[in-house]
Amino acid sequence: MKNKISILIVEDDSFSSTFLVTMLDNSGLPVETITPAASLAEAFEALNTGHYDVILLDLNLPDSRGHDTLTRLTKQFPDKVVIVITGEFDEETGLKAISRGAQDYLLKGKYSIADLAKSIRYSIGRKEAQEAAKRSERVFKTLINNLPQRVVLKDLFSRYQFCNRNFAESLDASIADVLGKTDYDFYPEAAARHNVAVDWEVIQTSKSVEDVLRYDKNGRECITRVLATAVKNEVGTVEGVLCVYEDFTKRVQYEEEIQKANEELQKTNLQLKEMQSQLVQNEKLASIGQLAAGVAHEINNPLGFVSSNFTSLEKYLETFTSLLDAYENAAQQLLRNESQSAKDLIEQIEARREEEQLDFILNDIPGLFADSKEGIRRIIQIVKSLRDFSRIDQPEDFSEFSINQGLQATLMVAQNELKYAVTVETEYADVPDVFCNSGQLNQVFLNILVNAAQAIAEQQRRERGTISIKTYFDETYVSCDIKDDGPGIPEKYLSKIFDPFFTTKPVGQGTGLGLNLSYDIVVNKHKGKLLVDTHEGQGTTFTIRIPRNLDITTEDTRHKEVEHGIQNDLVCR
Amino acid sequence: MESKTILFVDDEERILHSIQRITFKKPFNSLFAGSGPEALKILETRDDVAVLVTDMRMPEMTGLDLLRVCKEKYPDIVRIVLSGYSHITTLLTAINQGEIYRYILKPWESEEELLGSLRDALAHHDELKNRNVPEPVSSEGEE
16 A cells, blocks of 8 residues: 555535544544545546545435446446445445445444544555456466467366366357356267366376377367366365367477478488489590590591401402403413414403502502501500490499509590690609509599690690690609690689589580599599699699508598698699 | 592591592592692692592591582582591581581491492582583563
């Protein structure tokens, strides 16, 4: 209660009014103001303009009589503290007043100053307590109605005593409609029986029971978690069951959706991986295809003239045979001494010789054999070189291999790409064999060589370019420099050249995987190094280093890789 | 009929040899050039060349460039490609830019494959020559 009290006296009898004021003055109450009002209208006016803690109300006023007076006042000002002062000697009137919103009643002439003071104090206190209770109920209702869960309080007979809005809504009814009813009024019988049995278990054991509803009241599938808790009074007797329902249907759905999305993601991931390996495979196939086309062309020429020569040789033989026949014929005629003279016969044969151009044939035969031998030699060499490349696709196929031999084979196979644009200079040291996948290493050589040749060709310069190949070794690595005098790699591209799909070639001409694959082969598969040294406008040198002993250097190389990263492999000046 | 001449161009001399072995008894003359510029030199001095047979990929001057020059300067010469390239783009470029009469692939399967094409080309050359009689001047306009 606040310290000072403002009081409104609604009393038409001025004597009574003055008497009340006198009593209040002597009551010891901390009175702030006392305002008299002689009618209900006056009281309304006062209440509209000022603040009063207590209204002392006479029920019989000139403009309103009896309980109507109180009703009208509390309706207009429901939060005011009203004490009814009535002249009627009637307890019933007083009780009626309290039921209509008055805090207390006093009978005129029957109360002392102390009664008045006590009544005012208690009324104010009671009103405050009521307001507080109302407020907390409002808070409670707001709280309970805004819970996402459905809440219902059941009595010992499983009748709904109280519920929140969500609960009522789940039964397609209003709160007022469901109160007093049971699960039997809403659920299918079997479900209701089950629920009531759960309630009974809670009441019996006074423990909480967790339950899951698989179907809602319409028999639709759902997943609802129910927590039934015993509600006890102060002395611990169970008075009812509080049921809290939480709908997990959506959550389970979400979880399922998330899981599905997750699976989808994993699938996509897998597809991407497959696609990537497919792309790498395509790149391999592309380089094999590129090779095949080049090699086919390389073979076409020698095969063309060898096979043609072979046919020509057949024709030559026909000529020889027919001429031999003619000679034999002549010899026999001469032996039989028949009419024709030897001279005639010889002349005939000479004519045949002329016709068949035997001189050309005889002159040509050594050339034909030389040409054909050369052609066959070339075909054999090309096929031999191809044999090394046929191992590109066998990733585990490691063996002792001389990189000199690999370079020679690669040059042979790549000749078609190289021979019109560049001159190749080689300087092979007597390098030891390394344990490697020769097919893969050859592919690295090929990628770098073809890149160099293409870069040189792109410059469209008059004179041919030069590619210098040098092999050498130290105690750790067998190395190979492939140096070109092409345009060099611009600095802005240098950090990207080993990235997958990075290419500066026109669309459709480069997959952007060649150097990426080379890096993978040298660094990851062989624990070696792939270094670039480039000078714009002067050329590029790629260095391939393959460890002489794969096992020992594995750890070492890995550490270095982590420490320095790929950037260290790139040098640009 | 005076004998006609076919000019073969290839940077692979042994291919030229093998062709010579096929053609030495045939009723036409064969000339051989190891490069595009060499072929053009021959064309400058000879006016009896009826058919040009060229490889596509050659240093100095590609077959395609030779075909273009030949088409421009000697449009009457029937042009044939003899190449190991069977890739469609190479083929299309030769056909569309070189306006060639035949595209023969290396290795040729039989002597007859090559000779047949050469005979057809010579006949085609004859036809073109006969058609080269100036066309009658058509009157312009309808009235």
